[in-house]
Amino acid sequence: MHLLAQRIQDTYPAAFLSCTEWRGDVAVTVKREAVHEVAQFLHDDPGMLFDYIVHVSSVDWPDDEERFEVVWEFYSIRKRHRLRLKTRVPESDCIVDSLTDIWKGADFMEREVYDMMGIRFRNHPDLRRILMPDDYTEGYPLRKDFPLRGKGWRDTFDFLDEVPR
Amino acid sequence: MAFEDQRTTVYKVDPEHPESDTLPALRTEELLLNMGPQHPSTHGVLKVILELEGERLVKSTPVMGFLHRGVEKLAEEGTYHQFIPHTDRLDYVCAMYNNFAYCRAVEKLMNITVPERAEYLRTIVAEVQRIIGHQFWLGTQALDIGAMTVFFYCFRDREILLDWFDELCGARLTTSWYRIGGVERDLTPSLLAKLKQFLDYFPPKIDEYIIFLEKNRIWLARTKGVGVITAEDAVSFGLSGPTLRGSGVDYDLRKYEPYAAYPKCEFSVPVGKNGDTYDRYWIRVMELYESVKIIRQCLEQMQEGPVMADVPSVTLPPKERVFTNLEAMIQQFKLFSQGFNAPPGEIYCGTEAHKGELGFHIVSTGGGKPYRLKIRAPSFIHMGAFDYMSRGYMIADAITLFGTYDIVMGECDR
Numbered sequence: 166m167h168l169l170a171q172r173i174q175d176t177y178p179a180a181f182l183s184c185t186e187w188r189g190d191v192a193v194t195v196k197r198e199a200v201h202e203v204a205q206f207l208h209d210d211p212g213m214l215f216d217y218i219v220h221v222s223s224v225d226w227p228d229d230e231e232r233f234e235v236v237w238e239f240y241s242i243r244k245r246h247r248l249r250l251k252t253r254v255p256e257s258d259c260i261v262d263s264l265t266d267i268w269k270g271a272d273f274m275e276r277e278v279y280d281m282m283g284i285r286f287r288n289h290p291d292l293r294r295i296l297m298p299d300d301y302t303e304g305y306p307l308r309k310d311f312p313l314r315g316k317g318w319r320d321t322f323d324f325l326d327e328v329p330r
Numbered sequence: 331m332a333f334e335d336q337r338t339t340v341y342k343v344d345p346e347h348p349e350s351d352t353l354p355a356l357r358t359e360e361l362l363l364n365m366g367p368q369h370p371s372t373h374g375v376l377k378v379i380l381e382l383e384g385e386r387l388v389k390s391t392p393v394m395g396f397l398h399r400g401v402e403k404l405a406e407e408g409t410y411h412q413f414i415p416h417t418d419r420l421d422y423v424c425a426m427y428n429n430f431a432y433c434r435a436v437e438k439l440m441n442i443t444v445p446e447r448a449e450y451l452r453t454i455v456a457e458v459q460r461i462i463g464h465q466f467w468l469g470t471q472a473l474d475i476g477a478m479t480v481f482f483y484c485f486r487d488r489e490i491l492l493d494w495f496d497e498l499c500g501a502r503l504t505t506s507w508y509r510i511g512g513v514e515r516d517l518t519p520s521l522l523a524k525l526k527q528f529l530d531y532f533p534p535k536i537d538e539y540i541i542f543l544e545k546n547r548i549w550l551a552r553t554k555g556v557g558v559i560t561a562e563d564a565v566s567f568g569l570s571g572p573t574l575r576g577s578g579v580d581y582d583l584r585k586y587e588p589y590a591a592y593p594k595c596e597f598s599v600p601v602g603k604n605g606d607t608y609d610r611y612w613i614r615v616m617e618l619y620e621s622v623k624i625i626r627q628c629l630e631q632m633q634e635g636p637v638m639a640d641v642p643s644v645t646l647p648p649k650e651r652v653f654t655n656l657e658a659m660i661q662q663f664k665l666f667s668q669g670f671n672a673p674p675g676e677i678y679c680g681t682e683a684h685k686g687e688l689g690f691h692i693v694s695t696g697g698g699k700p701y702r703l704k705i706r707a708p709s710f711i712h713m714g715a716f717d718y719m720s721r722g723y724m725i726a727d728a729i730t731l732f733g734t735y736d737i738v739m740g741e742c743d744r
Contacts, residue, residue, distance in 0.1 A: 222702075270567040
């Protein structure tokens with residue numbers, strides 16, 4: 166196992182779920198309840214020093230019991246290493262701790278995840294839609310059950326077989 | 331009631347008793363101002379709700395998404411090759427770098443090594459694109475602040491490079507020249523000659539841009555000490571590129587995680603001190619010199635060789651073979667209609683575009699289409715710091731701040 170993942174496992178044995186290393190990327194999956202704690206450790210620990218948040222992303226796995234996966238990518242400018250932190254969120258209780266108090270940049274990134282995938286972030290200062298309109302009620306576009314052609318008023322259009330003359 | 335909103339109240343002083351104590355104290359309150367989405371200096375369609383106290387910004391809330399086209403959703407429906415033209419439309423000013431960042435991410439996913447000549451060609455064209463991007467930025471930033479002449483000079487030189495792109499790939503802006511595993515075609519002798527000519531022509535022109543601005547009192551007054559952000563805050567906000575380096579952090583992926591031909595070239599990364607708009611301007615201008623240096627070295631070191639990796643299951647066959655050879659035609663047809671079979675896995679690959687770190691996070695479950703593709707767009711993340719950086723400055727400085735991030739809304743909204 167990678168050294169960084171090993172340290173996380175040693176420090177948080179109860180929260181640590183799995184670790185993958187593929188194409189040089191290290192990814193650690195932890196329990197949802199421990200995300201904030203682990204993130205704080207990643208930010209503060211002198212061996213980790215992940216001071217830079219690269220992005221927050223989310224993946225939808227509709228067939229799984231815990232449907233959504235939230236992905237954080239961290240980089241340490243001082244140590245020059247990279248780590249991906251992941252957690253799973255069930256659809257029935259679609260909420261995870263916000264990391265805005267640790268990295269300020271997490272604000273907009275988490276808002277985007279909320280907008281696109283409908284995952285809420287606890288203690289986020291301003292959790293609103295960011296790319297879609299504020300009054301958009303037709304769901305979350307990047308979920309797998311959202312059709313590519315869109316939902317709502319566009320669905321009411323008639324399809325014409327030929328151009329009317 | 332039509333005028334319930336008290337913000338439109340007009341204050342009148344009694345003309346007979348101008349200094350009277352009996353007059354009610356002047357009521358002050360914050361003013362709400364919508365800037366955009368049609369404001370010319372928002373570089374596209376961005377709206378910012380400004381809360382003002384007098385002319386000072388108290389809070390600003392960016393409202394984005396006017397240019398949201400669901401590129402990430404579209405990526406899930408097409409093959410990996412088909413997504414390359416979509417990346418052109420992210421940052422439409424600098425399409426080449428988007429192609430580059432995307433192709434690098436897919437190559438990491440597929441574990442493909444790009445031939446050496448292709449790496450050099452990629453570096454050359456990427457640096458040409460960086461020059462175009464910085465020229466565009468300098469011209470529009472100066473125009474927004476009020477120095478119109480610089481705009482004409484920058485766009486005059488940018489036009490030469492756009493014509494060069496036109497000859498290279500047939501398009502000036504939406505280029506799609508990079509391919510997974512290499513590049514679409516080699517440079518012709520005519521293109522090489524034109525590029526060398528430009529490299530001799532260009533450095534004196536950069537001096538010219540600087541002459542316009544370095545002693546311009548308006549430019550200095552409007553950039554020095556405006557939009558200051560400390561190194562610690564800039565890192566915490568996830569800023570990247572010149573916006574971060576202006577605060578004194580030398581984070582540059584070309585040096586930190588070298589890729590393409592950058593490790594074989596000697597160049598320096600300019601770093602600012604004060605973290606203000608002027609430092610960020612200075613870094614971008616200095617990067618123009620560095621780009622010229624990198625292109626020169628690449629042209630010297632470049633050897634003959636193939637420009638496309640030879641992995642028939644993934645990379646496209648050369649065009650001349652497609653039209654003469656049946657197997658190559660079948661290969662091309664299958665790659666475009668079904669795509670290649672990517673292994674299940676997850677990667678992130680960041681590339682130093684001229685705006686900052688442009689990254690692609692790809693989740694694959696096997697098959698020809700990405701299961702999830704997330705774009706880490708520097709413009710979007712820079713806008714996250716806008717509220718923090720604009721507090722306490724004047725309305726006019728908001729324009730300077732849009733410019734200093736070098737935002738392009740196509741990339742910001744995706």
